[in-house]
Amino acid sequence: MLKTVQSAFQSRISRHILLTDTERDALSRLEGQAVALGKRDHVFSDSKPNDRIAIMRSGWAVSRVRSDGNQTTISQIFMAGDIIGLSDIGLNRPPHETTMQTDGSVHLLSRKALCDFGAQHPRLFALILSLASLDATALNDRLHAITRYSAEDRLMHFLLTIKAKSEQISEHASDRFPLPLSQKEIGDALGLTDIYVNRLLRGLQKSGQLSLTRPNVKINERSVWATRLNFQDRYAALDFSWAS
Amino acid sequence: MLKTVQSAFQSRISRHILLTDTERDALSRLEGQAVALGKRDHVFSDSKPNDRIAIMRSGWAVSRVRSDGNQTTISQIFMAGDIIGLSDIGLNRPPHETTMQTDGSVHLLSRKALCDFGAQHPRLFALILSLASLDATALNDRLHAITRYSAEDRLMHFLLTIKAKSEQISEHASDRFPLPLSQKEIGDALGLTDIYVNRLLRGLQKSGQLSLTRPNVKINERSVWATRLNFQDRYAALDFSWAS
DNA sequence: CGACCCCTTGATTAGCCTCAACAACCGTGG
DNA sequence: CCACGGTTGTTGAGGCTAATCAAGGGGTCG
Structure with a gap:
């Protein structure tokens, strides 16, 4: 029987709770396929509306705020297992642009999918929110x-x-x-x-x-x-x- | 028939979605009684473990980070209808102390109660998270x-x-x-x-x-x-x- | 009435920025 | 293979923004 390798996200979660098989499956379905990205590729652009969430699978990503001129602030740094986009779930246009800082890969999903998942798996959702709160x-x-x-x-x-x-x-x-x-x-x-x-x-x-x-x-x-x-x-x- | 005055929190929510009577009741139960507090009273202390969430009913509150010496940073300002404590839901000891900046009142509830509520009312929970993301x-x-x-x-x-x-x-x-x-x-x-x-x-x-x-x-x-x-x-x- | 907080203003200082120049490294194309 | 431009790292000299030090006035609370 083939056991799929668990994603960075799942192993992050597994540090804190013991996942049932059902939960593990649900997480895998939530993540879906990973998208490979190269250094400097955009994960989310601040010029395009966005209603997606990303989960880092590997590599680093960085969120920047730019004001006119070369004034830039790096607001967040993401590593494998991190969730990108939860902190601006209420905005249709991201307040910062997020790019890959190294080569890597991400899972992309819609906000809606994450929230539907949350309604189905309250315990996991609470943990995901807790993990996100650490970054905040x-x-x-x-x-x-x-x-x-x-x-x-x-x-x-x-x-x-x-x-x-x-x-x-x-x-x-x-x-x-x-x-x-x-x-x-x-x-x-x-x-x-x-x-x-x-x-x-x-x-x-x-x-x-x-x-x-x-x-x-x-x-x-x-x-x-x-x-x-x-x-x-x-x-x-x-x-x-x-x-x- | 007596119609109860809706709380600041409920009217904030009502700006974005039309609440059903069931939802309105559920929100009222979630909030429970309001606690009156005076200027400078603690909402949450950073020295005591805490697993509660507060909802501002009236007045202003302020979160401060203190490092030794008189070095203080005001990290957040809360007004009527705001939720306090969502952004550190994963920590058992708050990273900042929150005090009333004016006289006012708050609703206090446990994290668990909020999450249980969220599982019951996914749509409202998504909106609540969205509102909180605006502060972030x-x-x-x-x-x-x-x-x-x-x-x-x-x-x-x-x-x-x-x-x-x-x-x-x-x-x-x-x-x-x-x-x-x-x-x-x-x-x-x-x-x-x-x-x-x-x-x-x-x-x-x-x-x-x-x-x-x-x-x-x-x-x-x-x-x-x-x-x-x-x-x-x-x-x-x-x-x-x-x-x- | 005194203690304390808050506001106000002046003089001085210093921490960090700006400007400038150059070396090292990288990927790219000839 | 080397030439090349662009990005990154390194160091020096000088300037400006905002901190510090200092002093005093008004208001409020005990």
């Missing part, structure tokens, strides 16, 4: 860091967040992890210029706190950073007991 | 403004957002609206100091763009600001057609 919370934390931390602290906080998020997908033994973002893009996520990000990164490297082996990053004193910045790993703190 | 989008817009706009533009953007949001509750004939926030609090929402907020407000007043009659504010050239800042009224752009 991370956004809140980043807002706080951006408004009230120094540039260096912001950068450290950002790196800790990326590290924490990527651990949700696969545990790395070390504190080393891939960061497929240019310095300009890091700046766009933090409200800094690429030039200043460069100076900060080199400074952290010189003081031995960070090791850069593009595209990988290693945080050498993670716990020191975490206590200094009062960093909370929201992804590890998911509590789903209320729904059972 | 507004947060995104503010993040962009904070990272990429000048202090003055940030402030204008913020005022336009508050104005747009308060219009969801009640249409004001003029561009005048109440803003029960101190200058320090405005600064905490924008990543500025109270002192600089003061200078900016006085500057805008002097140039005739703003009229301040505490606690009311009047934006004198709203459309000029909106085009200059590329402001999008997310609250007016709710699209719910996909769910029907």
Whole structure:
């Protein structure tokens, strides 16, 4: 008997609840086929109306807000198993454009299909909403860091967040992890210029706190950073007991 | 026959769909009794675990993130009809503390109760999620403004957002609206100091763009600001057609 | 009546941006 | 195979925005 390999989304969910066979089937039907996309391909454009949701199967995607000029903000970063588009389910035109940051693949589905699914599987839907809320919370934390931390602290906080998020997908033994973002893009996520990000990164490297082996990053004193910045790993703190 | 006055939440929902009597009853049961709270009272504390959701019945509430020291960020502002707590439904300890900004009242319910309700009334649940997504989008817009706009533009953007949001509750004939926030609090929402907020407000007043009659504010050239800042009224752009 | 919060204004400072120049790398096409 | 343009990373010099420091007035609550 052939057992299909489970998707990143399903394995993310399986971390928190034990799926029945029925639920597993329903999830597979919900996801449908995956679409392969290349780096820089659009997942959602901000110029076209959209009523779809995407589930990342592999790779990274990034949401950007652009105002006229070259003023760009990176509002969210998505990795395998993440849901894209839940946070703007009430708008017919996405408030940001979402593009692939690496090669990868996504499942596309309609909002309606997700909600119908939710009505059929309340327990799973509650978990999906909970998972999505973690990203919203991370956004809140980043807002706080951006408004009230120094540039260096912001950068450290950002790196800790990326590290924490990527651990949700696969545990790395070390504190080393891939960061497929240019310095300009890091700046766009933090409200800094690429030039200043460069100076900060080199400074952290010189003081031995960070090791850069593009595209990988290693945080050498993670716990020191975490206590200094009062960093909370929201992804590890998911509590789903209320729904059972 | 006595007809009960509908809550702010119900009238918000009624703007977008026509409620059946059954739905109206179900909403009333969901809300239950309202709790009266005074200015500065806690709705949710960040030090106590919480698995509840609040629905604002009247007044304003504000969510703050605090890190040690006096570094505070105001992450969200809630008005009558808003739902508090959906965006951190997956955490057992709220990432911010929520307090009343004015006297007012709230309905309190458990996450479980909301989700059970959602399973019973998928259409309403989809609308509720859509409404909540508008606040998430507004947060995104503010993040962009904070990272990429000048202090003055940030402030204008913020005022336009508050104005747009308060219009969801009640249409004001003029561009005048109440803003029960101190200058320090405005600064905490924008990543500025109270002192600089003061200078900016006085500057805008002097140039005739703003009229301040505490606690009311009047934006004198709203459309000029909106085009200059590329402001999008997310609250007016709710699209719910996909769910029907 | 004092304590505290909120607003207001001036003078000074510094953190981060801007401008500028160049090196390294990449994919592309001749 | 190399030439090439475009993107990315690196470093220096100087400037501006918004923070900090400082001081005082008005209002309110206990």
